[in-house]
Amino acid sequence: MGSSGLLTSLIDGILIGVVYGLAAMGLTLIWGVMNVINLSHGTIIAFGMFGVYLIFTTLGLNPYLTLVLVAILGLLLGVAIYFIAIQRVIDAPHLSTLLATFAVNMILLGVGTAVFTTNFRNVDYALGNIQMGQITVLGTRLVAALAAVFVAGALYFFLYKTRPGKYIRAVANNRAAAELMGIPSTQILALSFGIGTMLAAIAGGLIATLFPFTILSGGVYELKSFVIGVLGGLGNPIGSLAGGLILGLLESIIPIVMPNTWVPILEFVLFIIILLIRPTGIFGAKE
Amino acid sequence: MAILEVREVDSGYGEVQILWGASMALQQGDLTSLVGGNGVGKTTLLRTVMGLNHPWKGSIWFEGKDVSRLSAHKKADLGLVLVPEGRQLFTDMTVYENLEMGASNKRARGKFQQNLERVFEMFPRLKERSDQQSGTLSGGEQQMLAVARGIMADPKVLMIDELSLGLAPVLVLQLFESLKLLKNLGLTILLVEQNVQMALAVSNYGYVLAEGRTELEGPARELIQNEHVRAAYLGL
Numbered sequence: 001m002g003s004s005g006l007l008t009s010l011i012d013g014i015l016i017g018v019v020y021g022l023a024a025m026g027l028t029l030i031w032g033v034m035n036v037i038n039l040s041h042g043t044i045i046a047f048g049m050f051g052v053y054l055i056f057t058t059l060g061l062n063p064y065l066t067l068v069l070v071a072i073l074g075l076l077l078g079v080a081i082y083f084i085a086i087q088r089v090i091d092a093p094h095l096s097t098l099l100a101t102f103a104v105n106m107i108l109l110g111v112g113t114a115v116f117t118t119n120f121r122n123v124d125y126a127l128g129n130i131q132m133g134q135i136t137v138l139g140t141r142l143v144a145a146l147a148a149v150f151v152a153g154a155l156y157f158f159l160y161k162t163r164p165g166k167y168i169r170a171v172a173n174n175r176a177a178a179e180l181m182g183i184p185s186t187q188i189l190a191l192s193f194g195i196g197t198m199l200a201a202i203a204g205g206l207i208a209t210l211f212p213f214t215i216l217s218g219g220v221y222e223l224k225s226f227v228i229g230v231l232g233g234l235g236n237p238i239g240s241l242a243g244g245l246i247l248g249l250l251e252s253i254i255p256i257v258m259p260n261t262w263v264p265i266l267e268f269v270l271f272i273i274i275l276l277i278r279p280t281g282i283f284g285a286k287e
Numbered sequence: 288m289a290i291l292e293v294r295e296v297d298s299g300y301g302e303v304q305i306l307w308g309a310s311m312a313l314q315q316g317d318l319t320s321l322v323g324g325n326g327v328g329k330t331t332l333l334r335t336v337m338g339l340n341h342p343w344k345g346s347i348w349f350e351g352k353d354v355s356r357l358s359a360h361k362k363a364d365l366g367l368v369l370v371p372e373g374r375q376l377f378t379d380m381t382v383y384e385n386l387e388m389g390a391s392n393k394r395a396r397g398k399f400q401q402n403l404e405r406v407f408e409m410f411p412r413l414k415e416r417s418d419q420q421s422g423t424l425s426g427g428e429q430q431m432l433a434v435a436r437g438i439m440a441d442p443k444v445l446m447i448d449e450l451s452l453g454l455a456p457v458l459v460l461q462l463f464e465s466l467k468l469l470k471n472l473g474l475t476i477l478l479v480e481q482n483v484q485m486a487l488a489v490s491n492y493g494y495v496l497a498e499g500r501t502e503l504e505g506p507a508r509e510l511i512q513n514e515h516v517r518a519a520y521l522g523l
Contacts, residue, residue, distance in 0.1 A: 170377050170388045177375040182363030182392035
């Protein structure tokens with residue numbers, strides 16, 4: 001492979017990695033705010049894919065416009081999941097919340113499989129190629145990566161510059177103190193879960209413009225999200241972007257030197273190593 | 288009429304009962320001290336007043352209304368504010384953000400600038416450290432911030448759990464000075480304090496809690512003279 005080929009796959013890795021990072025962001029946000037591992041994360045990513053697919057194929061809307069609708073639906077779905085399944089067990093041991101989100105996952109996945117079957121779908125939409133010297137970049141990949149960076153930036157702005165965002169950080173930091181200051185912590189937790197779900201749905205929607213998918217495709221991204229979460233520090237949404245970048249680069253470099261099948265093996269070896277030597281993640285916060 | 292009244296409250300944690308018919312009444316504009324040994328239920332009483340623990344029996348009245356069943360954030364909205372034991376700051380957030388979070392309720396939001404100027408005047412150190420992460424402040428500064436955050440909530444009744452615990456004497460004096468200042472501004476204050484002598488010295492009224500109920504109450508200057516109080520809590 002020539003140097004331009006290497007450069008092309010590196011750039012591809014970066015672009016995909018940023019989208020992976022966005023996919024992980026919802027998972028790490030929910031963990032960071034309420035210490036809940038959301039096992040329905042992957043299926044919600046798949047719902048995001050189908051959301052974009054269905055609106056695109058039935059209404060013919062531009063897939064990037066449909067993302068706005070998918071985001072709103074994702075937010076509402078997340079808030080509903082919180083009040084139905086999470087709120088009652090939020091103070092229980094981790095196993096209870098794990099089982100609750102697992103049950104939600106089985107329900108969503110069951111409904112999804114019944115309605116959509118497990119056949120492959122494809123959002124038939126292209127933006128052509130962008131040629132820079134000898135390097136070729138797919139337009140949809142570039143736009144997906146830019147959208148992911150934009151959403152990450154918007155999340156950062158929301159968490160650090162707006163009142164509800166600061167409430168989320170306050171509740172994450174010390175829920176009892178937040179209550180004492182007059183912050184309605186239950187509503188804030190529901191909002192956080194909604195935003196986490198929304199981010200997963202948006203990520204799914206962007207991925208749907210890149211690859212064919214089935215209702216089961218979310219699982220892969222959920223696993224990647226765990227690796228990214230550990231790389232970037234669980235509970236650190238901005239670290240997710242960096243973690244996603246690393247994962248994307250690994251996926252573009254590893255196949256150059258060894259068969260593609262080694263990618264997940266090396267990813268999870270990395271996952272275990274980081275858990276062993278730095279459990280809070282490479283970019284993780286102290287504690 | 289008392290602004291805050293606790294009537295015969297039972298409360299505790301899980302199966303463990305801590306309060307056994309505790310009663311208390313705070314008069315508008317008073318600085319009231321709540322004293323007593325370790326583990327007699329002072330913190331539990333404050334938590335129950337705030338709604339962090341629920342009263343099993345009895346009731347809590349604020350400005351003539353039964354607020355026994357309200358959650359903590361609703362009570363904060365009404366003007367009942369607790370500076371909790373151990374400060375409980377938002378340690379990952381800056382000093383300024385902590386103050387902003389203090390002013391979360393609707394009433395306080397409208398008076399944000401006014402209250403901010405007041406706390407910066409009271410604790411100039413906090414103004415200097417405005418952009419610093421609160422978790423990196425010294426113990427004394429953290430306690431100042433905890434009190435300041437409480438003031439930002441624009442309380443009608445400010446309850447402070449262990450103002451001076453673990454602080455250097457000079458800081459303790461400074462915090463008690465600011466307490467007097469708040470009292471002179473007309474704020475109703477309930478102080479839980481292990482430094483009984485100092486607490487009673489600045490208070491109008493006092494309650495002695497023992498075994499989960501009110502053992503003794505009276506004007507602070509009378510309690511200081513009380514033989515039992517002197518022997519049990521003042522080491523005299």
